[in-house]
Amino acid sequence: MAHHVLAILNQPSAEAAPHDADAAPFAFVDPSTPQLSVLDLGATRGDGIFETISVGSGRAQALEHHLRxxxxxxxxxxxxxxxxxxWRAAILAAIAELQPGAESWVKTVLTRGVEGDGRPTGWVYATHTSDFTRVRTEGIRVVTLDRGYRHDVESTSPWLLAGAKTLSYAINRAVLREAKRRDADDVVFVSSDGFVLEGPTSTVIYRVGDRVLTPGTGLGILDGTTQANVFRYAESLGLSTGFELATPDQLRGADAAWLVSSVRLAAPVRQLDGQPVAVDAEFTAGLNEYLLGLRD
Amino acid sequence: MAHHVLAILNQPSAEAAPHDADAAPFAFVDPSTPQLSVLDLGATRGDGIFETISVGSGRAQALEHHLRxxxxxxxxxxxxxxxxxxWRAAILAAIAELQPGAESWVKTVLTRGVEGDGRPTGWVYATHTSDFTRVRTEGIRVVTLDRGYRHDVESTSPWLLAGAKTLSYAINRAVLREAKRRDADDVVFVSSDGFVLEGPTSTVIYRVGDRVLTPGTGLGILDGTTQANVFRYAESLGLSTGFELATPDQLRGADAAWLVSSVRLAAPVRQLDGQPVAVDAEFTAGLNEYLLGLRD
Incomplete structure (x- = not known):
């Protein structure tokens, strides 16, 4: 049992000999030693993809949605x-190797591999989670930042990879530094034509009256795995749910707003661009209890 | 003497003990063995930067410009x-270790290191270059693709990191696949408001009469190291040079156009979005001879 574990997947090359199929599909290695070539396109070009999956009570949360x-x-x-x-087998094996803890997460990464090699690189890494109790209850201060793209860029310019979860995340890290400079904790991206999109690592949810809403896919944003569960919870309370575009002003005027993600779960937005946003403490507590309970 | 060499830089941590200063500043390692942690933010978030420097006759080309x-x-x-x-010492040492060849390149990479470690990761990798003689003479077919950003995004939204040479290059690779689908060899990015920007790994140069032009910096594009030398060559011939915005139509109508970069040098554009572009074979040959000669 370890506090973090790493499994490297045995990836077939394009011209794999048939007997390669007999190789173990993955192997555990020491995560504290180097495993990656500096020539891996994941490292030199951010050319790969990932998922981060929450684990509670030894179960991977929304596993099939993440795999899809x-x-x-x-x-x-x-x-x-x-x-x-x-990948599913490697994820489950990694969780089984991990020392049981209250909350953990598993990351899956697939890169294009070493240039010219024709063999992708894949790994599964699992470790324990920081304690997010405080942000889940007290909420976060958020700033809106221009993402530079129009809201329809996913359909007009698919080569911009909007809507794919790639390793090219330098911008998603830079906006968090900008948020810190503005004395905030997190970011909501806004399209160049003025629509609320998503957080750098989260989905935006907002409530207007008895309607729980999210901007929805097709806007160059990710299909949120946690968002789907938030809608299930809202519907179980008799609220309606839907996909609706919003401006930052509409988000600020909502009856409540959250950034939701796999590991941190629902963080209520208590401030947007320096202005207070209503926090619904009771709904938030019930929601996070529901999301945590899904792991049991 | 090797056909490729790798030097890992000894990066001080934020809280480095003073005696760390005595450690060798870099060390050569076997480039065919893994050197990177899967937890390195360069690999998991494309959170780092790089330069690719051309080497001829054992000399690094435009070295100070690249370092700047x-x-x-x-x-x-x-x-x-x-x-x-x-970094300069590591680059020169890597070149000295490399088996002398007609043309080579050195890549420098600096990442934010393993998350939470506070110590960046740095390396210098050097190897031989493919033969670009054919594209330098026959030219390339280019398509224009929307980059999604306005031309002024570098000043309005610095958190988008436009103008920085980051490891988050997945889009720059995706557009080359899109070019291939369109039966072309390379790409010129166009801003969402219709201006010619740069190639995914090159600077756009075009000639109108006796003026050699480039879109110039401040547009969220890189300050081209080769472009500066192209201007020197043009001026040596009595041509004038300048920075001027262009539309794709203006580029197509130019007397000649090139994508210039450190390693491939000047590749004449012979087709843009399926339409022929004038090729100035004589100027191109003289230009590439000049650029190659700078390495002597």
């Missing part, structure tokens, strides 16, 4: 389709 | 400022 999105990202990047049975 | 741009990219990403004396 992983395969979708691979398709957008024209990477070899991941064998989801192998 | 490397430091500028680090600043844009708020990475620790690279010690350029150490």
């Amino acid at each position: 999105r992983f395969a979708g990202s691979a398709e957008k990047l024209e990477l070899p389709a991941p064998d989801l049975d192998v | 741009r490397f430091a500028g990219s680090a600043e844009k990403l708020e990475l620790p400022a690279p010690d350029l004396d150490v």
Whole structure:
């Protein structure tokens, strides 16, 4: 039992000899030693994809949704389709190796591999989670930042990879530094034509009266795995749910707003661009209890 | 003497003990063995920067310009400022270790390192170059593709890191696949408001009469190291040079156009979006001879 574990997947090359099929599909290695070539296109070009999956009580949360999105990202990047049975087995094996803890997460990564090699690189890494209790209750201060793209860029310019979860995340890290400079904790991206999109690592949810809403896919944003569960919870309370575009002003005027993600779960937005946003403490507590309970 | 060499830089941590200064500033390692952690933010988030420097006759081309741009990219990403004396020494040492060849290149990479470690990762990799003689003479077929950003995004939204040479290059690879689908060899990015920007790994140069032009910096594009030398060559012939915005139509109607970059040098554009573009074979040959000659 370890506090973090790493499994490297045995990826077939394009011209794999038939007997390669007999090789173990993945192997555990020491995560504290180097495993990657500096020539790997994941490292030199951010040319790969990933998923981060929450684990509670030894169970991977929304596993099939994550695997489906992983395969979708691979398709957008024209990477070899991941064998989801192998990835699922590696994820479950990694969780089993991990010392049981209250909350953990598993990351899956698939890169295009070493240039010219024709063999992708894949790994599964699992470790324990920081404690997010405080942000889940007290909420976060958020700033809106221009993402530079129009809201329809996913359909007009698919080569921009909007909507794929790629390793090219330098911008998603830069906006968090900008948020810190503005004395905030997180970011909501806004399209160049003024629509609310998503957070750098989260989906935006907002409530207007008895309607729980999210901008929805097709806007160059990710199909949120946690968002789907938030809608299930809202519907169980008799609220309606839907996909609706919003401006930052509409988000600020909502009856409540959250950034939701696999590991941090639902963080209520308590401030947007320096202005207070209503926090619904009771709904938030119930929602996070529901999301945590899904792991049991 | 090797056909490729790798030097890993000894990066000080934020809280480095003073005696760390006695450690060798870099060390050569076997480039065919893994050197990178899967937890390195360069690999998991494309959170780092790079330069690719051409080498001829054992000399690094435009070395000081590349180092200056490397430091500028680090600043844009708020990475620790690279010690350029150490990087220069590592680059020169790598070149000295490399088996002499007609043309080679050196890549410098600086990442934010393993998350939470506070110590960046740096390496210098050198190897031989493919033969670009054919594209330098016959030219390339290019398609224009929307980059999604307005031309002024570098000044309005610096968190988008436009103008920094980051490891988050998945889009720059995706557009080349799109070019291939359109039966072309390379790409010219166009801003969402219709201006010619740059190639995914090159600067656009075009000639109108006796004026040699390029879109120039401040448009979220890189300050081309080869472009500066192209202007020197043009001026030596009595041509004037300048920075001027162009539309794809203006580029197509130019008297000649090139994509220029450190390693491939000047590739004449012979087709843009399926339409022929004039090729000035004599100027191109003289230009590439000049650029190659700078390495002597």
